[in-house]
Amino acid sequence: MVNWKKIVFNAPIAVVCFLLSAVNLFAQASATAQGQTETEIFNETYYDTVAILILGVVVLIVVGFLYFGQGAGEETPEKATASVWGKIKYFLTRSTPIEKEKDIMLDHDYDGIKELDNRIPPWWTYLFYGSIIFTIYYLLNYHVFNSGLLQAEEYNQEMQVALMQRAELEKSGVLVNEETVTLLTDAGILNEGKDIYTANCVACHGPLGGGLVGPNLTDNYWINGGGIKNIFKTIKFGVPAKGMISWETQLNSKQIQAVASYVVSLNGTNPPAAKQPEGNFYSASDSLKGVN
Ligand code: HEC
Structure with missing residues (x-):
């Protein structure tokens, strides 16, 4: 056997x-x-x-x-x-x-x-x-056979794809950041910016931007820098220690660009009961040029 x-x-x-x-x-x-x-x-x-x-x-x-x-x-x-x-x-x-x-x-x-x-x-x-x-x-x-990716490889690959997509979006103008943002003056966009402002910002900056808890946004003085790029950056990242929250998670980059452009458009409107200027002087043309 x-x-x-x-x-x-x-x-x-x-x-x-x-x-x-x-x-x-x-x-x-x-x-x-x-x-x-x-x-x-x-x-x-x-x-x-x-x-x-x-x-x-x-x-x-x-x-x-x-x-x-x-x-x-x-x-x-x-x-x-x-x-x-x-x-x-x-x-x-x-x-x-x-x-x-x-x-x-x-x-x-x-x-x-x-x-x-x-x-x-x-x-x-x-x-x-x-x-x-x-x-x-x-x-x-x-x-x-290495047909499946290990965790680390998968992570790296996804990061690469995300970076490529992001670069693509930034190039096409769908996604803007504080480096690439430009001032928009189109009336439709400014209206959109105004709506965002009315919905989110009036409580601290006043209905006309004259300032309440937050500073006056209509003068030429800026604590965190004037010009579209600085303003975009302040709105995006906020100044949490001073009571200005980061809007990055609630507004997309296009919306931040719109509300930042709206804020710039308020320059010189001089609303009643506006707060005293705070910060450094930036000329109106600095704002339009988008100085850094
Ligand atoms: C909870 C109150 C609050 C809300 C809501 C708020 N802010 Fe502010 N914001 C502040 C404070 C406080 C500061 C001053 C920060 C500092 O001293 O650096 C500030 C600063 C700013 C600045 C910079 C001003 C400067 O002089 O540098 C901009 C621009 C701004 N806010 C825009 C906005 C926009 C746009 C919104 C709505 C999307 C908004 N804020 C909502 C409180 C607020």
Whole structure:
């Protein structure tokens, strides 16, 4: 009779020997073919190959144990049942059906509570097999064929794409920042800016920009710098320590550009009860030129 037990337990060793020599041969062949050094090739394939080897060996050993390790050759309930599924199930879980419980009853009896010598529950065993299958997929996908990106690579790639998209948007004018922003004087945009101002800014800067808690926005004096670029920057990032919040998360760059342009358009309107000037002088033409 063929000694399957011996074969299964010796197979891993044979596989390891075979694959180790295969790696060596492969390395030499490729090195000559592509002009790469043996070390380079070896480093590339080494970890992948070792990982596959370990996995293969583990799977073989697990299968070996499952098949021969426990209860081999015993007359079992499942073997008695003729159904193929029954046999597969028994092979995978070795569980004892309820009607055969008597066979695995232990001698212990604690006030009528009896103990069964059960194996690990089937659901646990199936999870275990599932994890083995998943491991194979994972290893092949991420470490052998490199078809899946590891976290760090994925992150870098997404960042690159985002940077490219951002550069594209900035170039096309859809997205403006404090460096690229220009003053807009189009009446439609200024109206939009006025709406944004009315909805968000009047509480602190007054309905006409004369200033309340916040400073006067209609004079030529600016604490954080005048001109469209500085004003855009102040609105975008705010001056949180002084009570001016950052609007970056609530307004998009186009909206900030519109409200900043509206603020610039308020220059010299001199509303009643305006606050005293604060900050440094910027001429009206500085604002229009968008000085920094
Ligand atoms: C919660 C009150 C508050 C709200 C709301 C507010 N601001 Fe301000 N803002 C301030 C304060 C306070 C300052 C002064 C910051 C400083 O001293 O540096 C300020 C400063 C500014 C400045 C710079 C003024 C300068 O002299 O440098 C601009 C421009 C500005 N706000 C625009 C806006 C716009 C536009 C909105 C609406 C989208 C807005 N603010 C909403 C309180 C507010």
